[in-house]
Amino acid sequence: xxxxxxxxxxTTHEWIKLQGTEAVVGITAHAQQELRDIxxxxxxxxxxxxxxxxxxxxxESVKAAFDIYAPVSGTIKRVNEAVTGSPxxxxxxxxxxxxxFAIEPSDSQEFSRLLSVEAYRQKLQAxxx
Amino acid sequence: MKRTALYQHHRALxxxxxxxxxxxxxxxxxxILEEHKAVRQALGIFDISHMGQVLVTGDGALAMLNRxxxxxxxxxxxxxxxxxxxLNEQGGILDDLIVYRIGSxxxxxxxxxxxxxxxxxxxxxxxxPQATVTSISEGRSMLAIQGPLAARVLENLxxxxxxxxxxxxxxxxxxxxxxxCIARTGYTGSDGFELFVSDYHAQRLWDAILEVxxxxxxxxxxxxxxxxxxxxxxxxxxxxxxxxxxxxxxxxLGWTVAMNKxxxxxxxxxxxxxxxxxxxxxxxxxxxxxxxxxxxxxLKANDRKIGQVTSGTFSPTxxxxxxxxxxxxxxxKPGTTLTLTVRAQTYPATVVKLPFWKAxxxxxxxxxxxxxxxxxxxxxDADVPSRCCPPAIEG
Numbered sequence: 001x002x003x004x005x006x007x008x009x010x011t012t013h014e015w016i017k018l019q020g021t022e023a024v025v026g027i028t029a030h031a032q033q034e035l036r037d038i039x040x041x042x043x044x045x046x047x048x049x050x051x052x053x054x055x056x057x058x059x060e061s062v063k064a065a066f067d068i069y070a071p072v073s074g075t076i077k078r079v080n081e082a083v084t085g086s087p088x089x090x091x092x093x094x095x096x097x098x099x100x101f102a103i104e105p106s107d108s109q110e111f112s113r114l115l116s117v118e119a120y121r122q123k124l125q126a127x128x129x
Numbered sequence: 130m131k132r133t134a135l136y137q138h139h140r141a142l143x144x145x146x147x148x149x150x151x152x153x154x155x156x157x158x159x160x161i162l163e164e165h166k167a168v169r170q171a172l173g174i175f176d177i178s179h180m181g182q183v184l185v186t187g188d189g190a191l192a193m194l195n196r197x198x199x200x201x202x203x204x205x206x207x208x209x210x211x212x213x214x215x216l217n218e219q220g221g222i223l224d225d226l227i228v229y230r231i232g233s234x235x236x237x238x239x240x241x242x243x244x245x246x247x248x249x250x251x252x253x254x255x256x257x258p259q260a261t262v263t264s265i266s267e268g269r270s271m272l273a274i275q276g277p278l279a280a281r282v283l284e285n286l287x288x289x290x291x292x293x294x295x296x297x298x299x300x301x302x303x304x305x306x307x308x309x310c311i312a313r314t315g316y317t318g319s320d321g322f323e324l325f326v327s328d329y330h331a332q333r334l335w336d337a338i339l340e341v342x343x344x345x346x347x348x349x350x351x352x353x354x355x356x357x358x359x360x361x362x363x364x365x366x367x368x369x370x371x372x373x374x375x376x377x378x379x380x381x382l383g384w385t386v387a388m389n390k391x392x393x394x395x396x397x398x399x400x401x402x403x404x405x406x407x408x409x410x411x412x413x414x415x416x417x418x419x420x421x422x423x424x425x426x427x428l429k430a431n432d433r434k435i436g437q438v439t440s441g442t443f444s445p446t447x448x449x450x451x452x453x454x455x456x457x458x459x460x461x462k463p464g465t466t467l468t469l470t471v472r473a474q475t476y477p478a479t480v481v482k483l484p485f486w487k488a489x490x491x492x493x494x495x496x497x498x499x500x501x502x503x504x505x506x507x508x509x510d511a512d513v514p515s516r517c518c519p520p521a522i523e524g
Contacts, residue, residue: 037162039443040420040450042472058472060421062161062443063353065472 001029004095008071008111009120012053015095016071016114022078022102025071027059030124032094035061038087043079043101050076050103052110057100059090072110074103133178134270134328138335142349150243152179155351164354165445167342168317172276173350174338177316181245182266182325183238184308189257190234197255197394198228199377201387205230210297210314213385214377215251216395220402221373222380224248225365227314229299237299237310237325239271241367255394265308270331274338275321275350275358277488282341283322286334287311291322296494305330316355318362319488360442360451363413363484369424370411370439370453378402379455381411381483409436410461413453413483414469419476422452422469428460428478429468435460438469444485451485452478 007015013031017024032038040060050056050070057068079101083089090098105111115123130153139146144155155176157164167173185194194202200213210229214222224244229237240248245266252262274283280292287302291311294300299312305326315321324334342348356366365371371380378386378399386399416422422441427434436456444451452469460467465480 036157036160037443039162042420042474058420060443062357062421063156065420065423 001033002095003029003117003120005117007095007117008114009117010053010069010071010114011123012069014069014071018105018111019102022104023072023074024099024102025068026094026099027068027090028120029094031066032091032098035059035066036091037062038090041084041087041090041100043084044076046076046079048076049106050074052107052113059087068100070103071114072103072105073107074105076101077104078102131179133176134331135176135178135335138332139176139349144349144351147352149179149352152242154179155349157351157353158349161351161353161357162445164348164350165357167347168276168319168321168350168354168358169446170277171345171347172274172278172282172321172342173347173354174335174342175273175275175350175355176270176331176335177273177323177355178270178331179242180271181240181242181248181264182269182271183240183249183252184263184265185236185238185252185260186232186263187234187257187260189259190236190261193255193257193260194228194236194238195390196257196392197252198226199386199393199395200228201390202228202230202236204387207231207233208299210299210312212297214382215248216377216393216398217373218394218398219373220376220395220398222367222371222375222377223251223373225367225371225382229310229312231299231301231308231310237308239323239325243368268328269308270326270328272324272326272331272334272338273315273317273321274324274342275315275317275319276347277320278345278347279319279321280492282338282345283311286337286341292492294322294492296320296492298494302326313492316362316364317358318364318484318486319358320491357442357445360440360453361444361446361484361486363453365411365453366440375455376402379407379409379411407458409455410458411439411453412436412456412461412480413451413485414467414478414480415447415452415485416450416469416476416478419450419469420471420474421450422454422471422478426452426454427470428454428456429470429475430460430465435467446486453483456480 042058044056052073055067139155147156198213205211294313302309309326422438426438428436438454441452463482469478
């Protein structure tokens with residue numbers, strides 16, 4: 001399973017990537033594989049102010065609905081309309097075309113609470129063993 | 130958790146397992162959507178050994194079943210089967226089941242996994258003095274092979290003329306020991322078969338059928354796709370779409386009920402309900418797009434709650450969300466627009482005629498010239514309009 005080095009991760013299986021003033025968010029390869037058949041995605045509205053670890057989006061696979069949490073606090077700047085039209089994009093490319101939304105972070109300190117790729121891998125191992 | 134004789138086979142295929150009423154069963158092997166499509170387009174094999182198999186035999190078997198079940202079991206010819214319901218005295222549904230007449234006084238009754246004990250106890254408690262009720266699940270398995278290619282594949286593998294078996298027909302598999310049968314029944318809406326065999330034969334059949342299925346773009350199917358398939362075909366799930374608080378009339382299963390029978394448990398309650406009129410009705414609805422309607426979601430009309438969802442899914446065949454549930458009768462007409470609430474957001478939903486999806490061609494029922502070891506249905510039986518096969522499937 002692929003976990004790009006340059007990303008930060010959450011314990012709830014989101015990834016986040018700082019790009020200039022905004023941070024792009026998606027779900028990890030592990031989350032994508034666990035959810036499998038993604039058929040519906042509900043994204044937050046642009047302009048919404050969100051708090052770190054608050055549920056801000058919903059991904060539904062055939063079997064169940066899952067909350068997606070904001071990795072950091074801030075304001076939603078952009079959402080990926082393409083995935084609401086074709087939710088399977090998240091299954092196909094969760095780090096690329098399957099990104100979910102971009103946040104303008106309001107507290108840069110929060111990044112230090114996110115997981116590095118090693119820490120995320122360790123967490124996954126601890127979960128499965 | 131309880132495991133079927135095929136547990137190791139599921140693990141070997143890398144199945145994602147789930148707890149289904151105390152049974153560790155495969156939820157999916159690869160993907161629910163892919164498995165669903167395999168059944169609709171080719172064929173799939175399901176392990177459904179968690180369901181209960183009960184034999185009711187003897188001179189009193191017919192009288193006993195006719196008193197316990199809503200359908201007229203005397204209309205079921207040897208080598209034929211009947212989808213029917215068992216009610217309590219209040220007219221509430223205890224279970225939905227299929228009764229296969231495998232001998233002149235021998236009936237194989239297939240009951241839902243969740244009700245295995247309660248159904249068996251109910252049958253025992255209402256046993257006719259001249260009937261024997263035996264649970265034969267131990268050491269036996271059930272396989273379902275469903276999809277448009279199922280008949281051809283099984284015909285080659287079983288060395289039997291399974292293609293000539295009519296819908297809701299059953300025949301013995303003589304090479305596999307006593308009470309080994311093949312029936313043209315299923316829970317998918319597609320053409321298909323169910324096999325009732327020993328664990329030994331089930332393990333061998335599983336490997337053989339899976340090999341052929343895989344070569345033909347089919348494969349093993351888990352409970353996830355079993356659910357999406359049955360929703361498209363509008364087949365009710367006991368415990369979800371109906372239970373002891375729902376009656377056959379409310380559940381849209383009035384066609385199973387032989388009201389002309391002198392007596393059966395629950396009949397007086399149904400007669401009363403018919404006179405008073407229904408307070409709710411089972412319907413299907415679809416969304417152009419949106420989330421999956423799940424059990425418990427509210428259905429509204431004119432800002433007032435008029436019903437509730439019992440089942441829903443994303444339809445892989447129709448590519449949209451589908452739901453079923455109970456609404457006030459005034460809102461049950463196809464074409465009615467309702468408002469579905471999911472996670473505090475509302476979506477327009479349109480009531481549609483059930484089933485949502487129907488196979489283009491299904492074998493006729495009953496078949497003529499069945500090559501089964503059971504006596505074929507007499508010509509006169511074939512003329513009686515069967516109440517035992519869902520009209521949606523027959524039509």
